[in-house]
Amino acid sequence: MSRRPSSKKPQYRSDGSFVSKSGSGGDVTGPGLWVTGVRGKERICVAETYEVLEALVEELYPGAQEEYRKMKDAWRTAQQQTEGGKEAEREAENDDDEEEDIEKQVAKELAGLATARKGRTKKLANLIVNHQTNIDCIMWFSLLPPIDPTAITLHLLNKIKSTGFSGLRYVQRLTPASYSCPATLEDIVTLVQTKLYPPVFNQGRAVRFKVLHHSVHNASLDRDVLIRTLATSVPQDQGHFVDLSDNAEVIISVRLLRNVASFSLLPGKEYVDLLKFNVPLLTAEVRVQNSNEKAEGEGGESSSRAGAAVSAKMEAKEAVVGM
Incomplete structure (x- = not known):
């Protein structure tokens, strides 16, 4: 029996980024960073990556974390005030009702304590958020604006190259992702032609490029078809051409995870000099x-x-x- 195609439309955020509903364990969409690490050491990888990225954010985007946290705190306060007003209205409507029995009062007090405890232990709002992938060795970090995933990755790797110190004992490779979309050819072509390609391929000069493909748990898109589609979606009237050698100026990085495709444009020379971000x-x-x-x-x-x-x-x- 053939499976009927899903009638659910892809969901998008206000900034146009795609929201995954694949049940992959977490939201692995939008701008972010793929991290591959040593099997069995994923928890340490996540902790180390958090520490390194937060230090880099303070260095490259000073004050951005604190500004974001203030904004989130203000939003939470407004939400609490709204909920408090609704609760007051409900209590006013029930003033003439009989008093709640003891069991209901106890349940209400316990619920209040649980809410207070949750508020005390809630993690500070962060521009860097790790989401579970439920796949060994593969981790995903969402990076919220103003963080540029490619810029922060290159900065980190160049620091490692100059100092020989990474602070990432169990991390194997870093792969930035600037955009994501549902893993269908139609959505991919729309994304690359409207968002990914224009800043590089619409500058009036020929660019040597190649496609770097990586896929995990995705059988819906054939590798060769996807690579050919990405190559032919590059503007054809400016002399751009494929260069499979290490002399490619731009690398189109595509990474598939289940039903999500993520993309970035990487500088070819730095990609080689930085040992493919290993x-x-x-x-x-x-x-x-x-x-x-x-x-x-x-x-x-x-x-x-x-x-x-x-x-x-x-x-x-x-x-x-x-x-």
Whole structure:
């Protein structure tokens, strides 16, 4: 028996980003960051990624977190006042009714205590929110405006390249996502042509590009068909062409998870220089380079000291002969 197509329309936020209702364990849509990590260490990966990203947000977007929290607090206060007003109206209407029995009063008091406890333990509003994917090794972090997922990822990786320190012991790879949509060809073409491509491919010059594809738990879109669709959706009148080598200027990154497709445009040169955003490989390479430079420096100093000693001995010998 064939399955009837769903009649439910895709849901979108006010900013146009797609909201997943796939039952994947959490909302894995909108701007954000894919994080792959070591199996069995996902909880540590999430904690470390939170810590690193929050520090970067304070560095790149100072005051943005606090401003967002104030806005959310004001919204919650308004909601509570609205609910309080409705409760007062209900109580006024029931003034002439008989008093509630003891059991109802106790239940009401317990509900009030539970609400108060929930309010005390509620996590501070955050521009960075982790959502469960229910898939081993794969984590998703929603990044709310003004955070740019690609910019913050590049900043982090360049810091790792310069310092050799990541703070991410169990994270394997980072993949930013600027947009997302339902994983259908129609929705994908609409998204890339209206939002993803214009800032790069409508600048009046030819761009070398290639498509980077990754899919998890999605059997509805054929890989070759999707890659060909993304390539042919690039404007055809400006001389853009596919370059499968490491010389591609722009990488169209597409990642499928169940019924959600997420996209970003990555700078090709930095993608290669930063070892395809592989955190442990990048960290290891920097440390090896630093170790080699240190060894060369120490070797040079030893050679200089040995040369100075030889020169001193020759000068002393010449002085003795001349006496």
